Amino acid sequence: MPNSQKKILLIEDDIKVCSFINKGLSEKGFEVTIALNGEHGLNWALGNKFSIIILDIMLPDMNGIEICKKNQS
Numbered sequence: 001m002p003n004s005q006k007k008i009l010l011i012e013d014d015i016k017v018c019s020f021i022n023k024g025l026s027e028k029g030f031e032v033t034i035a036l037n038g039e040h041g042l043n044w045a046l047g048n049k050f051s052i053i054i055l056d057i058m059l060p061d062m063n064g065i066e067i068c069k070k071n072q073s
Contacts, residue, residue, distance in 0.1 A: 006051040007031045011041030011067065013059050021054065038062030045071050 008030050012018045015036070022032045033050070035041035038059040045053055045067070053071075057064035 005031075007033065007049070009033050009035065009041065009044055009048070009050040009053040011035045011038065011045075011053065011059070011064070012056045013037055014056075017056075038064070038067050042067050042070055 008025055010018060010021055010025075010032055012021070012034070013036055018034050018036070022034060025032050033044055033048070035044050038061045041053075041055070041059075042062065044050075055064045055067060059067075
């Protein structure tokens with residue numbers, strides 16, 4: 001599968017980190033969706049199909065472990 005068909009969800013509250021990761025992945029042809037908090041990230045994860053989710057553990061509203069548990073339900 002070409003990278004352009006691989007969708008990545010990035011859940012990260014630090015805008016500088018998001019920008020850095022997004023730039024690198026986009027340059028390699030990946031389609032990156034960014035969620036800046038846990039609630040939006042969980043909604044994106046549940047409502048869409050991604051090849052991979054890059055998830056920050058320490059988010060201000062909902063930590064990454066909670067998101068993983070809710071995404072499995």
